[in-house]
Amino acid sequence: MNGDGRFGEVTARATPAGSADATEKGVSVVGRVRQIAKWSDRAAADPRHDQRTAAILGISLAVAFGTCFLTGMYSHLAQHPPSWFTLPAQPAGLFRVTQGLHVATGIASVPLLLAKLWSVYPQFVKLPPVRSVLHLVERLSLVPLVAGALFLLYSGIANIDLWYPLPVFFPTAHYWVAWLTIGALVAHIGAKLPITREVLRRRVSAADDPPCRANAVSVHRPQSPPRRRFLLSVAGASGVLTLLTVGQTVVPLRRFGLLAPRDPDVGTDGFPVNNTAEEARVTDAASNPAWLLTVVGAVAAPLELSVADLQSFPQHEAVLPIACVEGWSASRRWRGVRLADVLARAEASPGCSVTVRSLETGLYAQSDINPTQAAHPDTLLALEADGKVLSLDHGYPVRLIGPNRPGVMQTKWLSHIEVHA
Amino acid sequence: MTDVALVREGRTPPPVPLAPVEQRYGWSFWVGLASGWAVMAYAVYGMVQEWEATNPPNLAKVLIGGVLLHDLLIAPLVALLGLLIVRFVPVVARGPVNLALAVSGVVVLFSYPLLRGFGRHAGNPSTLPHDYVANVLLIVSITWIVAAITVSFRVGRKRRQP
Numbered sequence: 001m002n003g004d005g006r007f008g009e010v011t012a013r014a015t016p017a018g019s020a021d022a023t024e025k026g027v028s029v030v031g032r033v034r035q036i037a038k039w040s041d042r043a044a045a046d047p048r049h050d051q052r053t054a055a056i057l058g059i060s061l062a063v064a065f066g067t068c069f070l071t072g073m074y075s076h077l078a079q080h081p082p083s084w085f086t087l088p089a090q091p092a093g094l095f096r097v098t099q100g101l102h103v104a105t106g107i108a109s110v111p112l113l114l115a116k117l118w119s120v121y122p123q124f125v126k127l128p129p130v131r132s133v134l135h136l137v138e139r140l141s142l143v144p145l146v147a148g149a150l151f152l153l154y155s156g157i158a159n160i161d162l163w164y165p166l167p168v169f170f171p172t173a174h175y176w177v178a179w180l181t182i183g184a185l186v187a188h189i190g191a192k193l194p195i196t197r198e199v200l201r202r203r204v205s206a207a208d209d210p211p212c213r214a215n216a217v218s219v220h221r222p223q224s225p226p227r228r229r230f231l232l233s234v235a236g237a238s239g240v241l242t243l244l245t246v247g248q249t250v251v252p253l254r255r256f257g258l259l260a261p262r263d264p265d266v267g268t269d270g271f272p273v274n275n276t277a278e279e280a281r282v283t284d285a286a287s288n289p290a291w292l293l294t295v296v297g298a299v300a301a302p303l304e305l306s307v308a309d310l311q312s313f314p315q316h317e318a319v320l321p322i323a324c325v326e327g328w329s330a331s332r333r334w335r336g337v338r339l340a341d342v343l344a345r346a347e348a349s350p351g352c353s354v355t356v357r358s359l360e361t362g363l364y365a366q367s368d369i370n371p372t373q374a375a376h377p378d379t380l381l382a383l384e385a386d387g388k389v390l391s392l393d394h395g396y397p398v399r400l401i402g403p404n405r406p407g408v409m410q411t412k413w414l415s416h417i418e419v420h421a
Numbered sequence: 422m423t424d425v426a427l428v429r430e431g432r433t434p435p436p437v438p439l440a441p442v443e444q445r446y447g448w449s450f451w452v453g454l455a456s457g458w459a460v461m462a463y464a465v466y467g468m469v470q471e472w473e474a475t476n477p478p479n480l481a482k483v484l485i486g487g488v489l490l491h492d493l494l495i496a497p498l499v500a501l502l503g504l505l506i507v508r509f510v511p512v513v514a515r516g517p518v519n520l521a522l523a524v525s526g527v528v529v530l531f532s533y534p535l536l537r538g539f540g541r542h543a544g545n546p547s548t549l550p551h552d553y554v555a556n557v558l559l560i561v562s563i564t565w566i567v568a569a570i571t572v573s574f575r576v577g578r579k580r581r582q583p
């Protein structure tokens with residue numbers, strides 16, 4: 001702040017002087033800290049660093065992180081259903097939408113979060129760092145907030161890029177850090193609610209965010225105000241990043257997906273897989289002509305079905321997406337046997353639930369199917385995709401495909417169907 | 422000096438900011454504190470419960486490491502970059518240069534794992550299917566071309582001013 005109580009054009013006038021001082025010899029550490037604090041005071045007067053900007057970015061981030069939290073929790077429930085939750089079978093594309101939204105919103109949050117941290121950074125170096133016990137408590141909850149927010153975006157982006165640099169197991173760590181972050185966000189919103197309401201209630205006058213005339217083409221046509229330009233730039237960056245990636249699930253935009261880690265039309269047979277048969281080490285077992293699908297458990301007539309047996313069942317078609325938790329999706333026309341028909345042939349009791357097991361071993365070698373989905377006519381043991389026999393990479397000889405299921409639960413290379421009473 | 426005179430000189434009249442709203446600790450603070458810290462406690466409980474997967478010591482390192490990396494390295498570097506821009510970039514080009522730098526920075530940061538190709542699996546053509554180096558170069562080039570056009574347009578308009 002200048003002596004006359006007005007604020008200079010902060011970036012243009014105040015900072016070079018500050019940096020010149022800092023390079024002078026003999027400035028003590030205390031002097032430097034004071035200088036930084038003074039710089040932070042002056043920067044805080046810039047509309048791009050003030051409370052209104054922080055409030056607008058804060059609300060945007062709260063909406064974005066809230067969306068990610070809800071869609072993420074839905075994905076968690078879908079994959080680890082507690083007793084009170086039944087994953088519905090309709091709408092068939094629900095998981096595709098929620099998970100696509102989860103990843104797209106996370107990506108759009110990157111510029112928002114960086115802008116917010118940049119905007120409030122002068123507060124970080126403000127003196128004194130703590131003004132009261134309550135202020136200390138308030139600042140303490142910023143540590144999990146910032147740490148969690150950075151972690152969620154960083155780990156999420158690494159994960160969709162199939163990169164696992166972290167010394168933790170991604171899904172579990174991402175899940176619990178989401179709870180940590182949302183808790184810290186609630187505490188932060190509680191602390192900042194009065195300020196946010198107050199600064200947003202105020203009418204923005206020309207004096208608050210004055211038009212910048214330095215670059216204007218004429219005195220009578222000033223440039224738009226710096227805060228508005230800053231916020232529009234942030235929104236633009238978010239939009240561009242979204243446009244460059246969202247084509248991995250929004251098919252009409254796939255040509256713009258320059259930075260998308262997947263393309264719904266690229267892969268074996270023209271659509272993606274997370275694991276090839278080679279990677280899952282099932283090539284020999286899956287191509288063995290003696291392969292049989294066994295139906296066991298709570299059934300009156302256990303079955304052992306060959307590919308020919310499956311082909312002798314009535315064949316049905318369904319257009320369903322593979323919707324990966326990593327945010328890509330690809331819709332295909334599947335053809336195969338209704339799971340319900342196989343269960344009926346095995347004389348399983350109506351309303352049973354099912355576990356399907358794969359030839360592969362490991363984390364995603366099996367998945368559970370609740371009674372609603374097991375009875376659904378579109379839940380198929382698929383033998384074909386888009387009119388062609390499944391390739392090994394897509395789960396030959398038979399894979400599960402059902403409506404509204406996360407991709408990791410569309411188990412490939414089936415070997416067992418276990419029926420639960 | 423009046424605002425008009427300042428403008429004639431090509432300088433911006435100083436903004437008169439609104440007085441900052443004082444931080445108050447009312448009911449919303451206490452509600453947020455109680456519920457927020459309860460949720461955080463639940464998160465910590467969950468991390469400890471699933472120790473094998475979350476590996477809390479490692480997780481803590483990554484969490485704190487991220488904050489330190491941002492607050493002590495990235496943010497000061499960005500501030501330094503700002504100082505360099507203020508010193509070396511003419512006022513007329515500052516906005517477009519700032520924006521182009523920010524967009525390029527965010528794009529490169531976001532694309533780092535793609536550029537390095539960590540997740541590309543041999544034998545799985547669907548993993549990282551694009552030429553991301555070329556794509557990032559294209560995006561960054563377009564950004565700077567647009568910035569350059571904006572600046573030259575501004576300079577041209579300014580020259581034509583009486």
